[in-house]
Amino acid sequence: MTIWKNYFLAETVQEALELLAQSEGDACPIAGGTDLLLDLQQGRHPPLDTLVDLSQIPEMRQLEIRGGKLFIGAALPLNRLVESPLAQQHAPTLMDAARLIGGPQVRNTATLGGNVCHALPAADGTIALLSLNATALVARLEQRCEIPLGELFRGPGKSALDPRREILVGFNLPLREAGQASAFRRVMRPQGVAIAILNLAVWLQRAATRIADIRIAIGPAGPTPLRAVQTEAALRSQPYQPTLPPQALEALLSESRFRTSPHRATEAYRRAMAGVLLQETLEVAWQRTLDVENQDD
Amino acid sequence: MDENNLIKMELTVNGEAVSMIVKGGRRLLDFLRDDLHLTGTKEGCGEGECGSCTVHLDGQSVLACLTPMERAIGCSVLTIEGVGSPTNLHPVQAALLDEGGVQCGMCTPGMVMSALDLLERNPDPTIEEIIEGISGNLCRCTGYKKIIYGIQQAAQELQAASPAGTVKESVE
Numbered sequence: 001m002t003i004w005k006n007y008f009l010a011e012t013v014q015e016a017l018e019l020l021a022q023s024e025g026d027a028c029p030i031a032g033g034t035d036l037l038l039d040l041q042q043g044r045h046p047p048l049d050t051l052v053d054l055s056q057i058p059e060m061r062q063l064e065i066r067g068g069k070l071f072i073g074a075a076l077p078l079n080r081l082v083e084s085p086l087a088q089q090h091a092p093t094l095m096d097a098a099r100l101i102g103g104p105q106v107r108n109t110a111t112l113g114g115n116v117c118h119a120l121p122a123a124d125g126t127i128a129l130l131s132l133n134a135t136a137l138v139a140r141l142e143q144r145c146e147i148p149l150g151e152l153f154r155g156p157g158k159s160a161l162d163p164r165r166e167i168l169v170g171f172n173l174p175l176r177e178a179g180q181a182s183a184f185r186r187v188m189r190p191q192g193v194a195i196a197i198l199n200l201a202v203w204l205q206r207a208a209t210r211i212a213d214i215r216i217a218i219g220p221a222g223p224t225p226l227r228a229v230q231t232e233a234a235l236r237s238q239p240y241q242p243t244l245p246p247q248a249l250e251a252l253l254s255e256s257r258f259r260t261s262p263h264r265a266t267e268a269y270r271r272a273m274a275g276v277l278l279q280e281t282l283e284v285a286w287q288r289t290l291d292v293e294n295q296d297d
Numbered sequence: 298m299d300e301n302n303l304i305k306m307e308l309t310v311n312g313e314a315v316s317m318i319v320k321g322g323r324r325l326l327d328f329l330r331d332d333l334h335l336t337g338t339k340e341g342c343g344e345g346e347c348g349s350c351t352v353h354l355d356g357q358s359v360l361a362c363l364t365p366m367e368r369a370i371g372c373s374v375l376t377i378e379g380v381g382s383p384t385n386l387h388p389v390q391a392a393l394l395d396e397g398g399v400q401c402g403m404c405t406p407g408m409v410m411s412a413l414d415l416l417e418r419n420p421d422p423t424i425e426e427i428i429e430g431i432s433g434n435l436c437r438c439t440g441y442k443k444i445i446y447g448i449q450q451a452a453q454e455l456q457a458a459s460p461a462g463t464v465k466e467s468v469e
Contacts, residue, residue: 002322005302007367034363037324038344053368079357103433104411105348108357109364194346 003040006050013059013167016052017141020164025049028163031075032110035118060169069172074113090175092288093182093201097128113168119159122196122219128184129171130217130225131201137169153224179206181288185281187273197265198273202281206289210239221256230255240286249275308369311379325369326350326361329376337377337406348434351407352376358414377406389413392451400438407434412448420456
């Protein structure tokens with residue numbers, strides 16, 4: 001069975017954009033392809049004439065600090081991300097998440113860019129990136145622009161990016177400063193079902209015994225990955241407590257739109273677990289602010 | 298591009314140069330099984346869950362069911378046919394037999410390829426690291442314990458055979 005007609009291995013972002021713009025029929029970029037190939041085979045993605053492979057573009061495999069930000073190439077395989085001391089230092093929540101995506105073979109292939117472009121509301125990498133306030137570097141033929149990550153999502157599986165005109169080159173993340181830490185956790189069946197029942201990422205800034213600032217992302221809690229801004233507001237400037245303050249739980253349950261999904265979990269289960277998951281993740285992140293402080297000493 | 302979607306597959310498979318004109322637009326798994334008749338690589342679920350189709354692409358374990366065949370052009374592919382031989386099993390294969398880690402055999406090629414990938418990166422893995430290393434491979438027969446013990450035994454043998462700690466895959 002032939003799944004596509006033409007396959008091009010692009011060497012630069014510019015070449016990939018030109019190939020996508022010029023190709024006849026339907027064309028789409030492919031990075032790791034672990035989601036795209038499956039969706040094509042199973043008919044969830046409309047048939048494609050042309051695939052433009054981004055996986056070997058050097059710029060898109062970089063991981064470095066540039067311009068005071070951590071840049072992570074969208075086509076960097078997750079196993080390479082997981083091994084990076086830089087990413088470990090600046091984006092612990094992303095490390096937690098990337099280690100949990102797929103199995104070893106999938107992580108050898110799959111990319112953060114693909115995780116985001118697939119636009120699932122509970123994509124582990126996406127949820128972690130959201131909590132880190134990441135921006136996306138997007139290339140078009142005529143220009144490049146930086147877009148807040150949250151603006152890339154239109155609905156479940158629907159990216160705002162135009163596959164014929166736009167390529168997600170990579171992500172820029174703020175560097176970790178003193179008193180800051182992040183964490184990611186998820187509720188998951190042990191094996192066999194690829195998407196989390198519930199996942200949650202926390203980034204926070206500690207000031208003595210208080211949460212000076214906080215960002216929370218949770219999925220699947222709506223049609224797109226959700227920044228839980230009301231929950232953040234309920235926790236911001238408050239003292240850290242080992243049990244979740246009732247107003248934070250109330251905010252989380254009010255702004256999350258949990259649903260029942262046939263093979264994963266009921267809405268009721270997700271509602272019951274959301275606060276537990278938030279408290280657990282918060283605790284890990286809080287503990288990490290202390291660990292980091294001790295290390296720095 | 299030919300109208301019949303023919304492409305030239307030029308690559309190294311199990312140490313041998315391959316160059317052939319075949320139909321493109323398929324999975325690496327289809328190329329290996331249907332064109333090269335290397336049927337040791339199994340199709341289990343065909344959707345990236347079971348690990349039966351694990352092969353090495355330029356030294357890294359990947360799922361052949363989720364890899365476009367064109368991506369392998371110019372690369373080196375190692376399949377189970379390139380690991381050991383019936384009369385001279387690789388220590389991982391021998392240890393799986395020895396420990397009773399092979400029952401129906403469907404998952405075995407993928408398990409071996411994952412174990413080799415693990416031991417290449419980590420010649421002396423803990424039990425937890427072995428479990429993580431084969432977490433992308435499903436087995437419906439053994440309950441995993443015998444596979445884990447087999448990999449542990451193979452690691453010890455390989456370590457003893459090469460005290461410098463470097464494990465080389467035996468490519469026929």
